[in-house]
Amino acid sequence: MMALDGLRILDLTRVLAGPYATMILADLGADVIKVERPGTGDDARSFGPHLHGESAYFMSLNRNKRSMTLNLKSPRGQQVFRELVAQVDVLVENFRPGTLEKLGLGYETLRELNPRLIYAASSGFGRTGPYSRRPAYDAVVQAMGGLMSITGQEGGEPTRVGSSIGDITAGLFTAIGILSALRAREQTGQGQVVDVAMLDCQVAILENALARYNVTGEIPRPQGNRHPSIVPFEPFETQDGQLMVAAGNDALWRRLCEALERPDLASDPRFKTNPLRNTHYAELRPILAEIFRGQTTAAWQALLEPAGIPVSPINNVAQVMQHPQVLAREMLVELAHPTAGQMTLPGIPVKLSETPGALRSAAPTLGQHTEELLGELLGYTPEQVAALHAEGAL
C-alpha cells in the first residue's frame, strides 16, 4: 500500500511547477492522469536533450503518471473533460489565471459537476492581484522576489539559483495545499480552490533576509559563500579543489583546531569565541586558508569527517551521483523507459516506513493511456475512443 493510494488527480499542468507537484503526489501513490494537448503535448516534451526522441527533462518530471490527449478547444473534448472532472478528487492546472474560464471550464463551472473537487492552480503571480494575468518564468520570479538579490559572490552580481527554484518551491507548496484541502474535505465534504503563486513562494523562502531587514533596515546583499555571523563557516581552497568547513559553534571550533593540530588557534584569545572570531576574521581567514591549501580535499575529508567536523567538497553533479549517502538513500533510481531505454532519475525524498512511495513506471509517451483511461474512468469502448480521435477531440 502507498500513502496516497486511491487519490485520483486530473493533471493539466505543463513544464515544471505543476508537473513537479503532481510528481511528488504520484511518487507517493496518487493516480495522476496527465491530460495533454493532442499532437505536441506538454511543452517540456520538446525540451532537449532528447534520448531516442524522448526529452530527458520531461521524463524526469513525469514518471508514475499516465498520459491521455484531449483537445480542450473542441466541444466534444470539453464534454469528455467534464465527464473526467466528475470522476476525480483533484484537478491541477498551471495555466495563466483565466485560461480555463475562457473555455467555460473554470472552477465555478466544474464545482457544479463535482462539489468535492479540489481545484489546484499554480501560476506565476496567483489568481488575484494586479499581476495575476501576467506571464512569468522562473528567472523573472527569482529576480522579482528578491532571491537573486541575496545570492552571489560578496560584492558581486545578483545571481540566479542554478535550478528553477521558483517553479520547484511553487510545486512543493501546491502539493502541501492539495493535501491540506483533502484533509479539510474529510470534515466538510466540499472541495475548494488551492491558489499558489511562484512569487508568493519566493517571499516565503527569503528566510532570515526578510527578518534581518525588518529589524536592522539594512538591505541584504549577496554575501558569497561565507556565513554572515559564524566563523569559520565557508569554503577553503585545498591542494586540488575546495572544502566547505562549517564549524557552527565553539565546541566544533575547538575540535577543528585539534584535528588540524593547531591547539594554539583554539587557545588564541582572538579566536576563542564566535563573536571574537567574527571580529578577528581578517586575521583568522588567512591562517586557515594557508593550512587548507596544504592538502587535498580528500585528505582533509579523511581527517575531519571522523572528528565530527561538518565539511564537504563542493560536489558537481557527477560526484553527487556517486556519493555513498545519496546511493544508500536510493536517491538515484534506474528506470526503464519503453522508448528511451534505461534512465537514472532522482529518487523520492519523502521516506515513509510503512507506506513507502515507489517509482512504478517511466514517464508516458504522449497519449499512451488515452484508450485505457477513457475505458476505465468513463466506460468508453475502443470504438467510441476511435470516434473521438476521428473528430479531433483527442
Next chain:
Amino acid sequence: MMALDGLRILDLTRVLAGPYATMILADLGADVIKVERPGTGDDARSFGPHLHGESAYFMSLNRNKRSMTLNLKSPRGQQVFRELVAQVDVLVENFRPGTLEKLGLGYETLRELNPRLIYAASSGFGRTGPYSRRPAYDAVVQAMGGLMSITGQEGGEPTRVGSSIGDITAGLFTAIGILSALRAREQTGQGQVVDVAMLDCQVAILENALARYNVTGEIPRPQGNRHPSIVPFEPFETQDGQLMVAAGNDALWRRLCEALERPDLASDPRFKTNPLRNTHYAELRPILAEIFRGQTTAAWQALLEPAGIPVSPINNVAQVMQHPQVLAREMLVELAHPTAGQMTLPGIPVKLSETPGALRSAAPTLGQHTEELLGELLGYTPEQVAALHAEGAL
C-alpha cells in the same frame, strides 16, 4: 474553519528545517506544541538581530505555535513527554538520528504509547546510510548535494544560495510527508516514520541539471543568469539598474522587437527563431545591451509590461516588501508580538479559498504556554506544574 484544524503536533524541532515544516502546518490550522529545552530553548532564540530581546529569526519561524519547556534528560520530564506523545497525532524532531533513542524515547518506544503516532524526523542525512549520524548545516548540504556547483556567474565560483534552501526544502518535504502519512493513517489506523534528509532534498531539486548530465555526460557548471538554451532570457543593464528579460518563445521575441521599435531585429534572418538566436548570440547580445542601456528600468517596465513581455527588475528585499503584487497577495503580514512589538512576517503562500490559513498569534516566548498546555492536554493542576518546575522537569 482551517484545513488542519484538530491536528495536534508535538514539535521538538530547532532552528530551521523542522520549525519551517511545523510553521507551514500551523499556518494552515494545526495546533503545534513547541517543546523547548528549559533555560535556553530553541537555539534560534539566540540568533541576532534581536528586537526588544526577541530574535527576529526565531519570531519569523515560530508564529502560530505554543511553547512549553520540558527537560528531556530528567526522568520526570521524560514521563511528561510520554504522556504528551499519547495525546498527539504527530511528533516532529530534527535531532541527529539516534538522539531520542539514546534517551529511551525512540520511535519503537513511542509507538507502544501511541500506535497512531506519526513520527517525522528531519535531519541532514536521514535515518539510514553511512552519513546518517553526521552533523550537517545548510552550507554543507548545498555543497555536497550539487546545487552550489550549478549556481554562480558563468565561469565563476560555485555559489551558495542566499537563503537556506537546504533546510527550507527539507521542511517542505517533511510537511508533505506528514500530510501523506496522515492520509495513510485514515486507511490503516496506524502511524509510521517520515524520514526526510536535507541531502536527499538537494538531489530532488537538481532538476534538469541531473537530466542533462544523464543524457549528455557533460557536467553542469554555473551558467550565470542566462538561460542555457533560450535567447534573450537574461538580465540587461539599464540606465540605472538591471532588467530581467525573458522572451521565452518566438512570439514573445517578435512582440519584444515591436515594443522596442526594432522590427528589423524580428525580421533579421539571424534572429528569427530561438535556435538561430542561440547560434548568433554573440551578435545579438550587444545589440540588445546597447538598446537597454538607453532607458531606466522603470521606463522599460512601463513599456514592456503592457506588451506582455515577462520582465522584472532584480528587486532587493526592500523593493520586494513594497511590491504591489506581494502586498495584494498578503504575503507580508503585520503581527504584534507581546514583547517585540509590531513585526512584519512573510504571509502564507498556500491560499485556500474555503479554509484559509491565518496568522493567529506571534511566536511564543520561551515556555509561555507550559501551564496552559499541561492543564489542557494532561489535566495537570497549577500546583502540579509548579512542582514539576521545582524539580527541574520543565
